[in-house]
Amino acid sequence: MQPTPKTRFPVMIISSALISPAQLRPQARLPAPPTCRRLALAPLLSLALWLASSAPILAGPLPGPWTPLFKGVDHSVGTNITGQLGSLSALQVVHCVRVDLTDPDVKLFSTPRAPTYVAESSETLTRSVPNFLKLYSLQIVADANFYSASSGGADPSSEGIACEVYGPQISAGTVVSASAYEPDARYASLLFTTNNRPFWVFNNRPPGTNTSGIYTVVTGFYPIVSNGVNVGAASITAYPDSAIHQLQPRTAYGVSQDSRYFYMMTIDGRQSGYSDGALDSETAYWMLQFGGWNAVSMDGGGSTAMYMADSTGNPLALNHSSYLASYSRERCIGSHLGVYAKPVPGFFTNLVALADDTAATITWTTIDPATTQFHYGLTTNMNLSAPTNLTLTSTHAILLTNLTPFSSYYYSLIGTIGTNRYVSSNLLFTTTNYVVTNGIFGFTNSWNYQTANLDGVNWTARTYDDSAWINSGPGLLWADSYGFSESLPLPMITQMPIDPNSGYPFVTYYLRTHFTFTNGVAGVTLILEDYVDDGAVFYLNGTEINRVRMPTGTIYNATLASATPCTTMDATCPDDWAISGSTVATNLMVGDNVLAVEVHNNNARSHDITFGLSLTATVPYAFSPTLNLASTNNALALIWNRGGFNLQQANAPTGTWANVSGVAFSSPYVTTNAGTNRFFRLRK
Numbered sequence: 001m002q003p004t005p006k007t008r009f010p011v012m013i014i015s016s017a018l019i020s021p022a023q024l025r026p027q028a029r030l031p032a033p034p035t036c037r038r039l040a041l042a043p044l045l046s047l048a049l050w051l052a053s054s055a056p057i058l059a060g061p062l063p064g065p066w067t068p069l070f071k072g073v074d075h076s077v078g079t080n081i082t083g084q085l086g087s088l089s090a091l092q093v094v095h096c097v098r099v100d101l102t103d104p105d106v107k108l109f110s111t112p113r114a115p116t117y118v119a120e121s122s123e124t125l126t127r128s129v130p131n132f133l134k135l136y137s138l139q140i141v142a143d144a145n146f147y148s149a150s151s152g153g154a155d156p157s158s159e160g161i162a163c164e165v166y167g168p169q170i171s172a173g174t175v176v177s178a179s180a181y182e183p184d185a186r187y188a189s190l191l192f193t194t195n196n197r198p199f200w201v202f203n204n205r206p207p208g209t210n211t212s213g214i215y216t217v218v219t220g221f222y223p224i225v226s227n228g229v230n231v232g233a234a235s236i237t238a239y240p241d242s243a244i245h246q247l248q249p250r251t252a253y254g255v256s257q258d259s260r261y262f263y264m265m266t267i268d269g270r271q272s273g274y275s276d277g278a279l280d281s282e283t284a285y286w287m288l289q290f291g292g293w294n295a296v297s298m299d300g301g302g303s304t305a306m307y308m309a310d311s312t313g314n315p316l317a318l319n320h321s322s323y324l325a326s327y328s329r330e331r332c333i334g335s336h337l338g339v340y341a342k343p344v345p346g347f348f349t350n351l352v353a354l355a356d357d358t359a360a361t362i363t364w365t366t367i368d369p370a371t372t373q374f375h376y377g378l379t380t381n382m383n384l385s386a387p388t389n390l391t392l393t394s395t396h397a398i399l400l401t402n403l404t405p406f407s408s409y410y411y412s413l414i415g416t417i418g419t420n421r422y423v424s425s426n427l428l429f430t431t432t433n434y435v436v437t438n439g440i441f442g443f444t445n446s447w448n449y450q451t452a453n454l455d456g457v458n459w460t461a462r463t464y465d466d467s468a469w470i471n472s473g474p475g476l477l478w479a480d481s482y483g484f485s486e487s488l489p490l491p492m493i494t495q496m497p498i499d500p501n502s503g504y505p506f507v508t509y510y511l512r513t514h515f516t517f518t519n520g521v522a523g524v525t526l527i528l529e530d531y532v533d534d535g536a537v538f539y540l541n542g543t544e545i546n547r548v549r550m551p552t553g554t555i556y557n558a559t560l561a562s563a564t565p566c567t568t569m570d571a572t573c574p575d576d577w578a579i580s581g582s583t584v585a586t587n588l589m590v591g592d593n594v595l596a597v598e599v600h601n602n603n604a605r606s607h608d609i610t611f612g613l614s615l616t617a618t619v620p621y622a623f624s625p626t627l628n629l630a631s632t633n634n635a636l637a638l639i640w641n642r643g644g645f646n647l648q649q650a651n652a653p654t655g656t657w658a659n660v661s662g663v664a665f666s667s668p669y670v671t672t673n674a675g676t677n678r679f680f681r682l683r684k
Contacts, residue, residue, distance in 0.1 A: 354643025535561025
């Protein structure tokens with residue numbers, strides 16, 4: 001649903017009238033949204049003269065040609081050469097992405113709400129532009145609204161920090177930031193309906209504009225282009241700021257006069273000899289050259305960054321941000337705008353990869369009938385291949401089996417027609433990981449412990465008898481020459497003895513516990529978390545599985561730990577680690593198992609020692625797909641919702657099952673109705 005023509009927007013720029021200085025200038029408070037009014041001819045003439053005197057007429061370089069990046073998404077680069085700047089003030093490198101809003105496969109996506117959303121406080125979480133692109137599998141991403149992080153303000157030190165977003169922002173139809181009075185006025189909003197129709201509200205102050213049917217909203221600081229006129233210089237007076245109107249890296253968003261194209265533009269800056277930045281009027285100049293009819297200045301400076309996805313979904317920088325140049329990483333920001341788009345149509349089209357945990361189905365078409373070769377692997381070397389299909393066809397499908405769960409596989413397609421050979425870019429899919437997490441024991445699990453020297457004794461074996469050891473008790477287990485426990489995150493429950501000869505804890509304590517495992521061991525991962533002061537060696541049924549802060553080589557009773565834990569040198573932070581694959585398959589047993597641990601001090605005169613351990617297992621489970629049957633006239637279509645399965649048929653539910661002939665692992669599979677009962681199932 002789109003806003004009707006009767007909807008009134010505060011200072012909405014969708015008419016031939018130009019905006020006035022009063023409309024540009026921020027206002028302290030608006031009691032009610034004003035309506036749009038066309039300016040009379042005389043005021044319009046005087047305004048045009050005022051704008052002409054405020055914004056210099058720029059005569060400078062033109063941008064380069066548009067290059068397709070994705071279907072409906074093109075890229076152009078503009079620059080000038082030092083000494084031939086025309087009326088541009090400095091060296092500038094400009095990148096612009098043009099998004100065709102009429103393309104049915106294009107979708108916009110702004111930063112969504114934080115999981116712990118609180119309006120005007122915890123609205124979003126910080127992410128760098130490349131990581132935001134990868135997290136949401138987008139094709140294009142750039143920085144958007146201004147923001148303030150709860151820690152670090154405009155320059156937070158890491159990702160995942162809660163942010164307040166300045167100005168209205170809507171993500172996938174959900175309000176992220178409402179039209180509220182911000183400490184720094186940010187009210188120049190760009191709104192998109194569910195079908196990507198754009199609307200401008202240059203002065204979107206509280207209570208805000210009508211957002212019925214609006215799917216995406218981002219907001220900048222001030223307009224720089226209005227109805228095809230460069231109004232960048234006017235913003236200096238209307239929006240006073242000591243720094244933002246200087247030569248700066250810039251991000252600007254614009255829309256074409258016919259509302260077909262959306263422009264995402266960056267100008268690099270603060271990099272002498274490469275690109276110095278731009279003034280507001282120069283930013284507007286470039287936007288006009290690319291085709292923008294209305295445009296706003298977004299967050300810029302160190303936040304200015306624009307990335308695209310390569311063929312494997314990894315981020316690739318389009319511009320060269322000043323923050324990256326200074327800090328070797330992109331700034332973690334609180335607001336982004338991204339674009340979903342399909343690949344540019346080529347020889348290979350309609351590519352779909354449906355991955356399961358240990359299998360995957362990949363389907364695609366070619367513009368002409370061709371033979372098929374398929375290469376894949378865990379690295380870009382792609383050392384594995386599927387059988388070559390020598391039949392000339394336009395519809396292709398591959399079933400891959402024996403894959404590793406939760407792993408990324410690179411793959412490429414090769415099509416051959418006679419002597420012509422077509423090769424795709426490197427592509428990527430990721431297998432799933434169907435697991436159930438089962439807790440085996442926690443930190444309060446009971447352990448038998450011993451302090452005697454056990455060098456030369458096979459005390460880690462599952463069958464070893466530890467009934468004569470000193471004692472047993474639940475964790476955390478500890479010993480301290482001061483006679484009291486440290487203040488640690490978990491309760492210190494069991495006190496172990498100290499060495500009576502030295503008055504300090506023993507250098508080494510030996511511990512054992514039994515646990516029962518009832519599932520099969522195939523595909524199992526054991527996840528362990530320990531609190532250890534200082535170092536430890538861990539054994540499963542007599543086999544060493546890990547060392548924490550211990551030296552290499554043979555470990556003896558007198559061996560000291562190689563380091564102390566945490567920054568406090570006490571067990572105030574956990575060690576988290578896991579074992580899987582052959583280590584688990586070889587050593588974990590169905591039934592009774594023994595974990596054995598030797599804990600070592602870092603110093604023979606250390607006054608304390610601590611140990612506690614929790615054990616969790618992730619166990620694979622089978623995921624059953626849904627198989628549906630649709631009948632039309634004499635045809636049957638079988639449809640299922642996951643890849644990696646073969647379609648089988650039989651004449652009776654208890655009859656002999658066989659794979660359906662032909663390519664019967666790609667949904668949908670269409671066959672004729674033979675007039676007899678047939679039963680179908682999926683098998684992996």
